[in-house]
Amino acid sequence: MVKITFLGAAGEVTGSCFLLESSKYKILVDCGIFQGREIHELNYGSFKFDPREIDFLLLTHAHLDHCGLIPKLVREGFVGRIFSTKPTKDLYSLVINDAAFIEKEENRSLRTLYDSASISKSISLFDSVDYLQKIYIDDSLSFEFKNAGHIMGSASISVYIDGVSILFSGDLGPSNPLILDNGYGRYGGSYDYVVIESTYGNTAHDSRSADISSLKNIIIDTVNKGGNILIPSFAVERSQELLFIINSLIRNKELFNIPIFFEGRESLKFLNLMNKYSYLLSKNIQDMIKRGEHPFHFNNIEYVQENERSSLISANAGGIIKKDRRYKYQTKIVIAGSGMCTGGRILSHLKKNITAQRNVIIFVGYLAQGTLGREISDGAKSIYVDGRSYRVRAKHYKFSGFSDHGDKDDLLLFLSKLNSVPKGIFCVHSEVNISSNFKNEIVKKFDTSVNIPSIGDLFILK
Ligand SMILES: [Zn+2]
Missing domain, CATH: 3.40.50.10890 (Rossmann fold)
Structure with a gap:
């Protein structure tokens, strides 16, 4: 059996975290913080899984809402390997140390998300890879990072697990990025399921x-x-x-x-x-x-x-x-x-x-x-x-014209560049009304089932 549980960025934009499980492996894709006055509290709750049981963490990119809870994951027992691109590993180290510094300066409570031992340990667990380098764990698990054009080192990650293929888009850059190379590796491929960000799923960016x-x-x-x-x-x-x-x-x-x-x-x-x-x-x-x-x-x-x-x-x-x-x-x-x-x-x-x-x-x-x-x-x-x-x-x-996220048309373009229509699409990383709109747009164009998961939702993929 292969299943996925949506633990964050489900019905909201921040806190990206997805748990993928087969009979053999438990894999997290991203482990980010929740940002916003009310949901910030979620960062201090316990994980809905045992961090000690997680074999691999695949990190799409080094924004805090995707990586900010990694030190906590380590503090609570995670000793698996973390895979990311090389720039993401370097950026993670800067971003997380900066976040720890800010927490120290601003946090007036005793609760902390960051401590130097967990941060150092988390950095030591990284295995950094190149875009399009196939990582083969065994016959039942492999994955590959593809340029997502969002920030330096950002990736969409394709995972092959127990005969099921899933593409995690990560945050997707615009189709015409201003300073980054044009996310050349991010299109194509055939997947059973796609988990796609939809931050701007209902809007066209200004010119x-x-x-x-x-x-x-x-x-x-x-x-x-x-x-x-x-x-x-x-x-x-x-x-x-x-x-x-x-x-x-x-x-x-x-x-x-x-x-x-x-x-x-x-x-x-x-x-x-x-x-x-x-x-x-x-x-x-x-x-x-x-x-x-x-x-x-x-x-x-x-x-x-x-x-x-x-x-x-x-x-x-x-x-x-x-x-x-x-x-x-x-x-x-x-x-x-x-x-x-x-x-x-x-x-x-x-x-x-x-x-x-x-x-x-x-x-x-x-x-x-x-x-x-x-x-x-x-x-x-x-x-x-x-x-x-x-x-x-x-x-x-x-202004939306400088966004490092793609707009509705870019997201649809991302899907249309796939070699086949996936049998299921999950819209994540957006407010619910926006992903509902985006869902309608997808359904108009592609004959497939589209879900907007809420936090904690579990789907059996096989
Ligand atoms: Zn991002």
């Missing part, structure tokens, strides 16, 4: 060129008014896309020298990883790097690693880079995590900037229900941060 032009106008307008620009963003990928866009505006002389602060204790290490794995970037970006025009590392940018430096930057508009004389005021662009404003340095920048009308907050990623970012974006008049209330007077904008 990226329209978004770039609006972003440019907002930045110029805000700078002219002496406002600051805050961009809450995950450290991985989308931030680099924004830097690429801002850099091209500067190179085209559409923007002058505004100081740009790329926040994050590990920010320079992220940059180094982009360089280490630059062969996974688009040809255009690779050529720029070869010409010495680094798209993520240019004159006006400061990678802010130290907390003290960050506090100084959030306290005033001053940076080490002098304001351009073409502008009347000294302003700044700050890119800081977390993208959904659930924690991290963006909070201190929000506290300093959100009450003034001249400032602007630009959201470029998905905002899960129950997160501070979503509250602001939905038009909250005031917000609470660290127990204090702040009036929202800064303007805020939300």
Whole structure:
């Protein structure tokens, strides 16, 4: 018998975790944290399986909602092997250490998700692989990672277990990624079942060129008014896309020298990883790097690693880079995590900037229900941060054109590129109304059964 249990990202976007079982093996695909005020509590509950019995963990990519509970899994007895791509292993190490640091700084309760022993042990359990390298465990189990074009190292994973084939899409990038290579390995193949993310299963992203032009106008307008620009963003990928866009505006002389602060204790290490794995970037970006025009590392940018430096930057508009004389005021662009404003340095920048009308907050990623970012974006008049209330007077904008997720058409394209229609599709990683819409879209196009699992749902695949 082969069965799958949906333990997270089922009826919501975060907490990805699927348990696949045969008579011989227990395999987890992803082990992520739940993000959002109400569901955050789920991170502290016990696993719905015995971590000691899990043989393998297959990790699609290094976003926290896919990998953030791995240290807890290890702490509770997991000693199996973790398979991921090489960039994912490197990114995991940065992301998880950063999360542990933030937890230490912000967590006022005694409960912790992270401790250094479990983190080190988890890193030692990784076996990193290349895209399209077939991992053969035995006659009953093999798997393969395919480029998902979402963030560096991200993968869809095909698993063959006891004669059943299942494709886990992982998070899927857009079909026209801005800085990554075009997810060339992700299409094709025949599978009995597909577990597909559907974050944007009911929407078409705005056109990226329209978004770039609006972003440019907002930045110029805000700078002219002496406002600051805050961009809450995950450290991985989308931030680099924004830097690429801002850099091209500067190179085209559409923007002058505004100081740009790329926040994050590990920010320079992220940059180094982009360089280490630059062969996974688009040809255009690779050529720029070869010409010495680094798209993520240019004159006006400061990678802010130290907390003290960050506090100084959030306290005033001053940076080490002098304001351009073409502008009347000294302003700044700050890119800081977390993208959904659930924690991290963006909070201190929000506290300093959100009450003034001249400032602007630009959201470029998905905002899960129950997160501070979503509250602001939905038009909250005031917000609470660290127990204090702040009036929202800064303007805020939300763009979908820079998303590192595919939109509805991209997701359908992903399915249509398969060599045959699977006998079952599971829509995960989205809010229920969105996956219901996406289900309707799939059913219109493909003759197959589509399920929207809830947390805890178990399906017999064979
Ligand atoms: Zn992701």
